[in-house]
Amino acid sequence: QAGLTQPPSVSKGLRQTATLTCTGNSNNVGNQGATWLQQHQGHPPKLLSYRNNNRPSGISERLSASRSGNTASLTITGLQPEDEADYYCSAWDSSLSAWVFGGGTKLTVL
Amino acid sequence: EVQLVESGGGLVQPGGSLRLSCAASGFTFSSYEMNWVRQAPGKGLEWVSYISSSGSTIHYADSVKGRFTISRDNVKNSLYLQMNSLRAEDTAVYYCAREVNWGLGDGAFDIWGQGTMVTVSS
Numbered sequence: 001q002a003g004l005t006q007p008p009s010v011s012k013g014l015r016q017t018a019t020l021t022c023t024g025n026s027n028n029v030g031n032q033g034a035t036w037l038q039q040h041q042g043h044p045p046k047l048l049s050y051r052n053n054n055r056p057s058g059i060s061e062r063l064s065a066s067r068s069g070n071t072a073s074l075t076i077t078g079l080q081p082e083d084e085a086d087y088y089c090s091a092w093d094s095s096l097s098a099w100v101f102g103g104g105t106k107l108t109v110l
Numbered sequence: 111e112v113q114l115v116e117s118g119g120g121l122v123q124p125g126g127s128l129r130l131s132c133a134a135s136g137f138t139f140s141s142y143e144m145n146w147v148r149q150a151p152g153k154g155l156e157w158v159s160y161i162s163s164s165g166s167t168i169h170y171a172d173s174v175k176g177r178f179t180i181s182r183d184n185v186k187n188s189l190y191l192q193m194n195s196l197r198a199e200d201t202a203v204y205y206c207a208r209e210v211n212w213g214l215g216d217g218a219f220d221i222w223g224q225g226t227m228v229t230v231s232s
Contacts, residue, residue, distance in 0.1 A: 035218040037155070044205055044225055045147075045155065050218035088155050092215035097169050099145065099157035 004029065004089055006102035013110045016079050020105045022072040022089030028100055034072035034089040036065055039104075045088065049074060076107075084109045112136035112221055114206050119226030126196050126230070132189040132206030132223055140164075140184035143209040145219060146191050148202035148228075158204070159191065174200075196230045203227050 005023040012018040022034050033052040037045040047056050049065040052072070062077045072091075076083055089102040118130040130146070146158040159180040160169040168180055179192040189206050203225040211217035 032215040037219070039155075044222040045219070046222070047218055047220045050210075050220070051212065051216065056220060086154075090155070090157075090219070092217065094215050098171060099147075099160065101147075101155045101157060104154040 003100050004034070004091060004102035006087075006089060006105045008103065009106045009108065011108040011110055012079050014079055014081070017075060017077045018079055018083075018107055020074045020076075020087050020089075020107065022074075022102045024070050024072075024091055024093075024100070026070060027095040028091040028093040029067065029072050029089075030070040031094055032092055033067045034065075034091045036063075036072075036074045037088045037090065039086045039088065041085075048087075079109045081109055083107060112208075114208065114221055114223035116204065116206055116223045116226040119204065119228045121229045121231065122196055123232050124197060124230055127192070127194045128196065128228060130191040130193065130204055130206075130226060130228070132191075134187045134189065134208075137208075137221075139182075139187040143211055143217070144182060144189045145207045145209055146180060146189075147205045147207050147219070147222075148200075149205070149225075150199075150202040153202075156202070160209070161189070193228070196228075198230050201228060201230050 036049040039045040053065045087105045093100045113135045115133045145160045161180045177195045181190045205225045206223045207219040208221035209217045210220045
């Protein structure tokens with residue numbers, strides 16, 4: 001099952017803004033949008049954003065998500081050391097009847 | 111506290127079988143769809159299987175179709191994954207994940223367990 005496409009790595013400086021992208025097709029991201037997950041080393045993933053730009057309780061307002069066509073984006077402003085993690089996007093693929101994930105982006109905060 | 115706790119992982123030989131369990135607590139288990147997601151060492155997340163709240167609808171990734179079986183017991187608040195004909199490439203941490211859902215294809219994995227490690231090796 002084809003997955004979503006994410007850049008393997010992004011590096012930004014402290015207090016800068018990082019934008020992570022996730023590209024799919026009209027059957028997944030372009031259909032219902034994407035969700036975003038954060039995973040720190042040795043820990044399970046944590047939901048950051050769903051339904052394109054809704055944040056679960058407790059998730060920082062520095063995070064915002066959006067979608068344009070078949071590409072979803074997660075923007076993190078005012079980068080902090082704790083933002084350094086792996087970020088995954090996911091979406092339901094209506095043609096595959098399957099959830100698909102991106103390969104993940106490792107965000108480094110310099 | 112909303113919680114998912116996986117168990118049943120371990121070392122198994124190629125071709126062998128293993129049954130994973132996921133115990134849910136702190137929420138009405140029978141109201142939620144559930145999934146299994148795995149992560150091979152040093153790799154990304156891979157969705158494995160989905161089961162509806164009643165258990166009537168099930169989906170599998172192509173990589174496990176015909177070998178893995180997902181099931182649930184809403185009385186015991188538990189999710190299961192029966193894994194047969196295991197291969198080296200099935201080696202991974204297996205997570206159970208609760209799916210909050212607003213309609214077909216409009217959902218998210220909002221609660222994750224800590225995972226259980228499955229190693230397939232001779």
